[in-house]
Amino acid sequence: MTEIVCRCEDITEEDILDAIDQGYTTLEEIKRVLRCGMGPCQGRTCIPLITRIVARKTGKSLAEVSRPTTRPPLQPLPLSVFAGEEE
Amino acid sequence: MREEADVVVIGGGVTGCGIAYNLAKKGLTDVIVLERQVPCVGASGRCGGGIRQQFTTDANITLAMESVRLFEQLSVELDTDIEYEQGGYLIIAYEDEVDQFKRNVRLQNSLGLESRFITPEEAREIVPLLNIDPIAGATFCQTDGHANPFRVVHGYARKAQKMGVEISKFTAVTGIVVEDGQIRAVKTDKGTIKTNTVVNAAGAYSRDIASMVGVSLPNKPYRHEILVTEPVEHVLDPMVISFKTGVYFSQQKHGPIIGGIGDPEEPSSYNISASLRFMKRMARTVVELVPAFGHLNVLRQWAGLYDVTPDAQPVLGWTEGVDQFCQANGYSGHGFMIAPKVTELIAELIVDGKPSMPIDDLNLKRFEGEITGEAYVVG
Numbered sequence: 475m476t477e478i479v480c481r482c483e484d485i486t487e488e489d490i491l492d493a494i495d496q497g498y499t500t501l502e503e504i505k506r507v508l509r510c511g512m513g514p515c516q517g518r519t520c521i522p523l524i525t526r527i528v529a530r531k532t533g534k535s536l537a538e539v540s541r542p543t544t545r546p547p548l549q550p551l552p553l554s555v556f557a558g559e560e561e
Numbered sequence: 562m563r564e565e566a567d568v569v570v571i572g573g574g575v576t577g578c579g580i581a582y583n584l585a586k587k588g589l590t591d592v593i594v595l596e597r598q599v600p601c602v603g604a605s606g607r608c609g610g611g612i613r614q615q616f617t618t619d620a621n622i623t624l625a626m627e628s629v630r631l632f633e634q635l636s637v638e639l640d641t642d643i644e645y646e647q648g649g650y651l652i653i654a655y656e657d658e659v660d661q662f663k664r665n666v667r668l669q670n671s672l673g674l675e676s677r678f679i680t681p682e683e684a685r686e687i688v689p690l691l692n693i694d695p696i697a698g699a700t701f702c703q704t705d706g707h708a709n710p711f712r713v714v715h716g717y718a719r720k721a722q723k724m725g726v727e728i729s730k731f732t733a734v735t736g737i738v739v740e741d742g743q744i745r746a747v748k749t750d751k752g753t754i755k756t757n758t759v760v761n762a763a764g765a766y767s768r769d770i771a772s773m774v775g776v777s778l779p780n781k782p783y784r785h786e787i788l789v790t791e792p793v794e795h796v797l798d799p800m801v802i803s804f805k806t807g808v809y810f811s812q813q814k815h816g817p818i819i820g821g822i823g824d825p826e827e828p829s830s831y832n833i834s835a836s837l838r839f840m841k842r843m844a845r846t847v848v849e850l851v852p853a854f855g856h857l858n859v860l861r862q863w864a865g866l867y868d869v870t871p872d873a874q875p876v877l878g879w880t881e882g883v884d885q886f887c888q889a890n891g892y893s894g895h896g897f898m899i900a901p902k903v904t905e906l907i908a909e910l911i912v913d914g915k916p917s918m919p920i921d922d923l924n925l926k927r928f929e930g931e932i933t934g935e936a937y938v939v940g
Binding site: 496500502503506507509512513514516543545546547550551552553554555556557 | 598600601711789790791792815844845857859862863
């Protein structure tokens with residue numbers, strides 16, 4: 475059975491487990507290798523799911539799996555919104 | 562972690578991993594790369610991925626041209642698609658830049674680089690969405706381009722590991738043991754590694770590493786910010802940049818526009834937080850050049866550190882006063898693009914005692930005399 479965990483980049487649970495087997499044991503590395511968390515959802519959908527997979531596979535608690543930095547903007551916004559404002 | 566190594570490389574970015582790979586390729590595999598966090602977490606993983614040869618010093622132009630030759634075969638060599646594209650670099654010329662840019666093109670041409678000065682109309686043929694009203698022309702070089710820095714760094718790292726190199730993540734260097742000018746060991750928070758050769762490839766933190774053995778690097782860290790938009794259909798072939806405004810942007814292979822803008826008021830610091838000031842300056846500059854990009858949704862902004870030297874050229878090679886202490890830092894914002902050649906030359910220096918291309922002009926010693934620098938720094 476194939477379970478998609480990252481809908482922006484079409485990444486399955488199997489892809490995550492493979493990455494961990496290759497030594498990419500942190501969310502920071504998985505993000506860089508598979509682009510999870512870098513698509514339009516910015517990790518809202520996928521990061522909690524992947525955190526669980528990493529915790530289960532590496533035997534850590536959820537709290538021990540550090541999460542990538544949340545970046546602004548909080549929601550996608552058009553460039554024209556920022557271009558239009560005065561200093 | 563091993564307790565002894567022929568070479569200890571400090572820093573798991575494109576330079577550190579590239580040097581480890583090139584050392585292993587030359588048969589020197591007893592190498593350990595020490596990375597404080599995970600590979601590609603610093604400037605290498607935060608940069609725009611641009612690969613440019615249009616510089617203004619012989620050293621930078623030559624290193625970049627040689628690197629392009631290596632980038633062209635790197636996907637095959639590293640068994641990974643580095644998402645390399647040669648869509649060119651279009652450097653916007655404003656009225657008061659035209660004469661200087663024409664002189665720069667002549668220097669680049671004399672070194673064999675096929676860059677050329679083009680009219681605003683020709684620029685619009687290359688970038689149909691470009692607003693040419695404010696511009697007086699551009700320079701263009703088709704063989705410039707961009708690649709995915711994550712793929713390149715991980716590609717170097719994986720291949721090096723397969724050949725026997727160890728990459729030790731979450732390992733911070735706490736000291737370097739030197740006796741009578743000879744390196745004896747590197748101390749880390751995970752233990753001590755006996756060695757007599759150390760490569761300092763710690764990016765903006767290289768000056769801290771050097772100061773551990775009393776060597777003073779003139780490098781200074783500067784925050785540079787960058788953003789990425791949602792992925793859209795392919796609309797932009799080249800990287801578009803301007804030295805006047807400091808802006809650069811390109812479209813990555815999977816669709817997003819990625820770019821940044823330098824800030825002349827940015828002080829030297831290790832700050833890597835994201836600012837609204839950047840977002841506004843970037844948005845205004847990009848939308849003026851490509852009005853259609855006003856519709857693009859910004860997904861994310863972040864920052865990284867340039868490791869800037871007084872002449873904007875890297876610090877490469879051995880260090881006076883400490884034997885077998887090799888510098889590979891000070892890239893001043895263009896480390897990724899010259900990494901393939903630089904890392905090969907450093908490996909040659911260590912294994913053969915002599916690189917295939919002279920790098921003496923880039924030695925730390927040069928800062929003792931008069932300095933003539935690279936004028937083309939962007940972002």
